[in-house]
Amino acid sequence: MNLSNILNTLDTSSERHLDELCQWLKIPSVSSDSMHRSDVADAAKWVAEKLKKAGMATEILPTDGHPLVIAETPAVPGAPVALVYGHYDVQPAEPLADWISGAFEPTIRDGNLYARGATDDKGQVLTHIQSVCDWLATGEPLPLQIKFLIEGEEEVGSENLERLLPGLSDRLACDCVVISDSSQYAKDKPAITYGLRGIATYELEIRGPSQDLHSGSFGGAVMNPAIALCHLLSSIVDSKGRIQIEGYYDDVQELSAAERTAWSNLAHSDEAFAKEIGVDALFGEEGFTTNERRWGRPTFDINGLTSGHQGEGVKTIIPAFASAKISFRLVPNQDPKKLTKALQAHIDKHLPTGVKVTLSPDHGAAGMAADPQSRYAEAASRAIESAFGTPPVLIREGGSIPIVSRFQDVLQCDCLLLGWGLSDDKPHSPNEKFCVQDYHRGIKASAMLWAELGSLRKGV
Known part of the structure; x- marks a missing residue:
């Protein structure tokens, strides 16, 4: 595996990475508003096409609501399997008058990209898509199999995914789920989130x-x-x-005494x-x-x-x-x-x-808690430190990602919640943003994660 070649490819593709995120952000994929039903479908088509063009086996799976996008790279015998979960639907943009620039007109100001969905969750999940697509483009084989599950109803409760998940369990079977839909602890202080309310x-x-x-x-x-x-x-x-x-x-x-002590030291x-x-x-x-x-x-x-x-x-x-x-x-x-x-x-x-x-x-x-000392969490910590230049802290998150506890129950897998956003990104408010530097660092951390996870042996 020539990791330096892959990282060089990511560096030289940064302008395209940003342009593609802006393309996706222009689609007003508001899942709670029936007036945007066709826009939500367009957002699913956009990401499915990107995954398909990279050579992945890709399907848009209809549901009773908005579709699921499922894709996978080839199997790698003996290596763990990672499932990347994210969502392409976004919150309503109202009140529109409070936006400095249009909610669906991506605009860069002071190093931040402003648009609805920039951090929740198009920008964050796209970091993993970009790293895998660019890795495949180099001709280098991935050291593990990576599957993608990207839904269009997270902002309205993921009911269709929750209902369909048991029937998809064989198809989505994995050792760990990777989710980037949360935040760093602070600017330049990345975090691994091991619990959600x-x-x-x-x-x-x-x-x-x-x-x-x-x-x-x-x-x-x-x-x-x-x-x-x-x-x-x-x-x-x-x-x-x-x-x-x-x-x-x-x-x-x-809360355990150890948790309270660790959090007090932050x-x-x-x-x-x-x-x-x-x-x-x-x-x-x-x-x-x-x-x-x-x-x-x-x-x-x-x-x-x-x-x-x-x-x-x-x-x-x-x-x-x-x-x-x-x-x-x-x-x-x-x-x-x-x-x-x-x-x-x-x-x-x-x-x-x-x-x-x-x-x-x-x-x-239900809320969820993962093992912050698992071998997958330790691999993620090494990857994040390589990309951000500092080791991540271990935190919980007060928000909810409804499907995560169901992944644990149905897929019997570990969960890695790796947030590239910041606490002031305003994900459900006007002027939502995503730091451009952190978008690019997230892509690099994602590539390093595949290398770290791929070095583990399945079941060992």
């Missing part, structure tokens, strides 16, 4: 009178659904950040963190540091509230209904289905009189 989302609707009522004529005589909703939501979490649902903490996987400033996100002070569950709260503790959040008059001026009414979109971030061992039952019981117990409630579950996924 799970998620459970719901819509809660409170209904009172059959129609909006005059607040003067009826105020004080009936329960206001908006007030009832506020009482109900405030009953779920106390002033110290502790969730009050009975049994909520029973299955929580507690450079961190609460003051700088607060300033970065634009708040005067931080808040969270008592007894835990900021990183512990973000990575290893369960949470409750209100994501949206709707009730009554939303237009200009005052309209003095008692609204007929009120609703909230809520979510819980879960840690390993917590079960979203068990939470749903406990949440319904809590609501039934705390619902004010005079109103009716409907709890509608949306989607849920």
